[in-house]
Amino acid sequence: MIKHRGLIKKWTGLMMPEHIQRLKEWEETIEHEYPKEKTDWELEEMQQTIMAAYHKKCPLEFRLWRNDRWIIERGIITAIKPSHKQFIVDAELSVKHIHFHEIQQVTVIYG
Numbered sequence: 782m783i784k785h786r787g788l789i790k791k792w793t794g795l796m797m798p799e800h801i802q803r804l805k806e807w808e809e810t811i812e813h814e815y816p817k818e819k820t821d822w823e824l825e826e827m828q829q830t831i832m833a834a835y836h837k838k839c840p841l842e843f844r845l846w847r848n849d850r851w852i853i854e855r856g857i858i859t860a861i862k863p864s865h866k867q868f869i870v871d872a873e874l875s876v877k878h879i880h881f882h883e884i885q886q887v888t889v890i891y892g
Contacts, residue, residue: 816846816885827887831868834858834889843870843879844886854879855890 819827834841835858845852856872870877 814851819885827884830887830889831858834887835861840890841870842888842890843884844888845879845883846885847883 831841833839838857840855840857843854845854854870854872854877856870856877858868859871859876860869862869866881868879868881870879
């Protein structure tokens with residue numbers, strides 16, 4: 782039988798504050814990770830997804846970059862305003878206005 786005389790407990794006590802600090806730093810970097818520039822292929826794919834969902838009245842999940850933060854909005858597109866460059870999305874409890882330039886990812890919600 783091997784006895785480690787409490788070495789494991791000793792070192793985990795010393796490492797925990799460092800781990801917590803690293804996790805906080807990591808969480809901040811994820812939250813402030815800036816969006817990448819979209820390629821033409823990605824923009825076209827998002828446009829096709831949005832237009833198909835708009836005509837079929839399917840719910841969508843939008844991943845948005847707004848005010849230097851990532852935001853997720855869900856709802857059904859009820860109108861498209863090309864002059865204002867925005868969608869009007871009917872969410873569960875309210876109506877949202879989503880600008881074209883804020884959209885980073887679009888996913889159709891099945892179910």
